[in-house]
Amino acid sequence: MTPGARIAAAIEVMDDILAGNRAEKALIAWGRRSRFAGSKDRRAVRDHVYDMLRCQRSFAALGGAYTGRGMAIGALRDAGIAPETIMTGEGHAPAPPTESETAAIPSPAERADLPDWLYDEFLKDWGDEAAGIAEVLRHRAPVFVRVNLARSKPDEVIAMLAADEISCAQAANVKTALKVTDNARKIALSRAYQEGLIELQDASSQAAVLALPLEPNDVVLDYCAGGGGKSLAMAGLAPVQITAHDAFPQRMRDLPARAARAMCDIALKSREELPTSGFDLVFVDAPCSGSGTWRRDPEGKWRMTARDFADITDIQLSVLTEARQFVRPGGHLAYATCSVLRAENDAVVARFLQNNPDFVQSNRMQTTPGPDGDGFFLSVLQQARDAT
Numbered sequence: 001m002t003p004g005a006r007i008a009a010a011i012e013v014m015d016d017i018l019a020g021n022r023a024e025k026a027l028i029a030w031g032r033r034s035r036f037a038g039s040k041d042r043r044a045v046r047d048h049v050y051d052m053l054r055c056q057r058s059f060a061a062l063g064g065a066y067t068g069r070g071m072a073i074g075a076l077r078d079a080g081i082a083p084e085t086i087m088t089g090e091g092h093a094p095a096p097p098t099e100s101e102t103a104a105i106p107s108p109a110e111r112a113d114l115p116d117w118l119y120d121e122f123l124k125d126w127g128d129e130a131a132g133i134a135e136v137l138r139h140r141a142p143v144f145v146r147v148n149l150a151r152s153k154p155d156e157v158i159a160m161l162a163a164d165e166i167s168c169a170q171a172a173n174v175k176t177a178l179k180v181t182d183n184a185r186k187i188a189l190s191r192a193y194q195e196g197l198i199e200l201q202d203a204s205s206q207a208a209v210l211a212l213p214l215e216p217n218d219v220v221l222d223y224c225a226g227g228g229g230k231s232l233a234m235a236g237l238a239p240v241q242i243t244a245h246d247a248f249p250q251r252m253r254d255l256p257a258r259a260a261r262a263m264c265d266i267a268l269k270s271r272e273e274l275p276t277s278g279f280d281l282v283f284v285d286a287p288c289s290g291s292g293t294w295r296r297d298p299e300g301k302w303r304m305t306a307r308d309f310a311d312i313t314d315i316q317l318s319v320l321t322e323a324r325q326f327v328r329p330g331g332h333l334a335y336a337t338c339s340v341l342r343a344e345n346d347a348v349v350a351r352f353l354q355n356n357p358d359f360v361q362s363n364r365m366q367t368t369p370g371p372d373g374d375g376f377f378l379s380v381l382q383q384a385r386d387a388t
């Protein structure tokens with residue numbers, strides 16, 4: 001496909017998304033209709049679509065319309081490319097911009113590529129730093145892998161991945177993390193991955209797990225285990241006994257295979273099967289807006305409403321409150337989100353501590369998205385020893 005034909009395809013997919021379809025579904029549907037497209041074309045179309053998804057407001061302003069076509073014109077203008085040099089109207093390329101498709105000056109919220117209410121939320125929480133954080137979310141995320149330290153070492157993994165033509169380097173300040181600099185899409189086929197020596201995991205999530213109070217032989221409950229990324233990361237760090245639980249057990253369906261590949265034991269338990277106390281550490285990786293990871297999942301920032309956001313903070317408090325009963329006296333309750341928004345981070349912890357004065361915060365971490373990882377929040381709470 002020519003560059004113009006790839007843009008025409010991305011416009012088609014973007015219009016499908018704007019009509020209400022999810023990005024992955026729209027891309028699959030386009031792929032089925034486009035048997036002629038090779039793997040490089042598919043990757044290029046996907047990249048165009050995700051760029052438009054991240055930057056839909058600013059691109060639409062620069063392209064003169066909130067449509068796939070408007071965003072494609074805006075994307076080219078944003079990159080300093082005259083749209084008519086690619087959108088030539090020849091072959092399968094879209095027609096050149098008309099006189100009505102002129103660029104408008106984006107408002108601050110449009111430039112930040114956030115809905116107005118979220119832009120206000122960012123400003124309230126981050127002040128002068130808000131624009132910089134929003135700007136990072138307009139670009140692709142780096143890829144990191146986590147080295148399973150129970151099975152290997154970073155330099156051994158770097159050499160193994162190099163043999164599979166994947167380049168990576170030790171990430172800053174996170175001993176388990178390697179930043180993948182070339183051929184990230186080959187990771188799942190690599191020997192290191194197949195043999196359970198690595199997992200794909202953002203560096204900030206890894207840093208949070210490293211900050212958990214984990215002692216050998218601790219009994220740990222991963223209360224919102226989902227796919228089990230944090231359970232596996234804990235198992236790679238210390239010889240602890242891990243139970244994984246999720247209110248939606250089907251979300252843990254891949255965990256047994258992932259644990260087998262990593263050669264670790266993780267028990268999966270339903271709510272009825274959980275003992276009511278006795279865990280040294282209960283980890284609550286709560287459902288959240290995902291604002292720290294919107295580079296990877298840009299649909300999230302457009303889908304969420306102010307109402308959903310208020311509701312989610314109440315859900316977070318109730319999940320954290322529900323999880324406290326499983327902590328042994330003197331044990332830890334850790335609360336995490338992949339968000340940079342205060343209302344679902346420190347504010348939830350403050351509400352919890354107000355209702356549960358037998359807990360105190362013993363550690364806190366907040367990262368913002370950047371070259372070293374996603375935005376992530378962790379608060380470690382310790383229960384008093386004489387609590388019942």
Ligand SMILES: C[S@@+](CC[C@H](N)C(=O)[O-])C[C@H]1O[C@@H](n2cnc3c(N)ncnc32)[C@H](O)[C@@H]1O
Binds near residue numbers: 224231
């Ligand atoms: C952020 S995801 C967890 C990601 C996971 N820890 C990982 O590392 O891959 C949040 C999870 O919380 C689960 N969840 C939501 N409400 C819950 C509840 N009341 N009790 C337990 N899990 C819940 C969701 O099903 C979802 O899988």
